[in-house]
Amino acid sequence: MSVVEEVRRYTRQHYGNLISVCEPEFNAxxxxxxxxxxxxxxxxxxxxxxxxxxxxxxxSLRQLxxxxxxxxxxxVEATSRDTCLQNLSSFLEMWQERAERIIVRASSDHFxxxxxxxxxxxxxxxxxxxxxxKNSISNREIDFHLPKEKLKLRRYLMLLEGLDLVKEEPExxxxxxxxxxxxxxxxxxxxxxKTAVLSHIIRERYYALKESFGISQLETFVHVDSCxxxxxxxxxxxxxxxxxxxxxxxxKIYGRKSxxxxxxxxxxxxxVKALEHEDKFYFGNQTLFSQMLHMKxxxxxxxxxxx
Numbered sequence: 001m002s003v004v005e006e007v008r009r010y011t012r013q014h015y016g017n018l019i020s021v022c023e024p025e026f027n028a029x030x031x032x033x034x035x036x037x038x039x040x041x042x043x044x045x046x047x048x049x050x051x052x053x054x055x056x057x058x059x060s061l062r063q064l065x066x067x068x069x070x071x072x073x074x075x076v077e078a079t080s081r082d083t084c085l086q087n088l089s090s091f092l093e094m095w096q097e098r099a100e101r102i103i104v105r106a107s108s109d110h111f112x113x114x115x116x117x118x119x120x121x122x123x124x125x126x127x128x129x130x131x132x133x134k135n136s137i138s139n140r141e142i143d144f145h146l147p148k149e150k151l152k153l154r155r156y157l158m159l160l161e162g163l164d165l166v167k168e169e170p171e172x173x174x175x176x177x178x179x180x181x182x183x184x185x186x187x188x189x190x191x192x193x194k195t196a197v198l199s200h201i202i203r204e205r206y207y208a209l210k211e212s213f214g215i216s217q218l219e220t221f222v223h224v225d226s227c228x229x230x231x232x233x234x235x236x237x238x239x240x241x242x243x244x245x246x247x248x249x250x251x252k253i254y255g256r257k258s259x260x261x262x263x264x265x266x267x268x269x270x271x272v273k274a275l276e277h278e279d280k281f282y283f284g285n286q287t288l289f290s291q292m293l294h295m296k297x298x299x300x301x302x303x304x305x306x307x
Contacts, residue, residue: 006073007035015081018088019064032077033069037084038062041092045231049240049281057234061091096253098299099230101206104222106291108203110274111221112195120215121198123156127166128197131175132190138172155213163204165197223254224265225274232284233296240281 003024011021015037024035040058047053064087065079104111111117118125130137142153157173160166164176182200186193202209202218209215227249232239241249247262266282269275276283 003033003069003073006069007033007067010067010076010078011037014078015084019081019084021067022062024067024069031071033071033073035067035069036062037064037066037079039064039088041088043231043234045235045239046241046245047235047239048242048245055235057236059091059095059234061088064088064091096226096230099233100222100226102233102292102295102299103226103229104206105203105295106288107225107274108199108206109195110269110272110285110288111202111218112198113272114221114268116268117202117218117221118198120217121201121209123153124160124198124201125194127153127156127160127173128194131166131173131179136169136172136174140172142172159201159205159208159213163200165200220257220261221265221269224250224262225269227253228275228282229284229289229292232289233292236293238284238286238289240283242280243282246282 007021007024011019018041019037019039022036022038024033026033039061041061043057043059045055045057047055064084066077067079068077069075127137130141137157142150142157145153157166157168161168161173161176164178166173166179167176178200179197182196183193186196206218206222210219224246227246228239228241231249243263243266246266247259250257250262266275266277270277270282273285274288276285
């Protein structure tokens with residue numbers, strides 16, 4: 001039996017149908033044949049538009065584990081099936097997180113226009129307005145707030161300083177280089193400027209907002225948007241889904257949430273053109289989706305921890 005036949009036989013017997021094996025390569029230093037374990041993980045993606053159909057696509061996963069054979073093909077060292085399945089699960093989680101990052105980066109201009117996003121980032125709006133009015137915020141003005149509010153305000157100022165939107169000075173804070181750059185680009189339209197600032201913050205610091213500032217409202221908007229765009233990215237084409245399909249998919253991925261809340265968010269996403277809606281179908285913004293596909297292609301393959 002050849003080395004190729006042996007590693008394929010071992011893979012079939014020990015790993016099941018989801019896991020396959022690459023061609024083995026001989027390591028002259030260790031005198032071992034080494035073959036990487038992989039999976040072309042199937043995704044069944046529905047499209048609700050008549051005639052209703054389901055697309056079969058595959059997520060390509062490498063580096064699930066290894067099979068090692070001695071020169072005589074007798075000794076076998078192999079990653080356990082449980083470890084391979086754990087790596088597979090890690091890959092799917094990483095893909096979901098990567099898809100969300102793609103969606104946030106492509107859609108930040110649209111998220112920044114949502115009223116609820118502007119409300120949860122009201123501290124940012126307050127800082128921007130004050131800098132527009134008088135070019136600086138003094139330490140005395142910051143210290144005027146109660147301790148809890150003062151701490152929150154300073155944390156937002158530190159966040160903006162990290163993005164070069166503000167800069168710290170001995171007496172407080174003034175505007176940073178990016179603040180000036182975005183203001184110039186807005187050409188006097190203050191609303192466009194404020195939206196551009198919020199968009200930049202969402203695009204560059206979404207996970208900090210979620211994890212350090214506890215802004216869960218924005219996360220729900222991203223999750224609902226992701227319920228549509230992640231399957232579309234897997235299919236690499238625009239899909240047409242009904243309201244119920246998106247709600248059901250949300251429940252499956254993220255857990256229980258009021259259908260009324262999800263439907264409201266869908267409406268908000270449509271209002272800012274993050275999604276499109278016609279008849280009973282929701283579908284993607286073609287311009288945004290093209291950007292997302294480009295980002296996906298540039299990110300390369302996701303690698304799981306090596307066994």
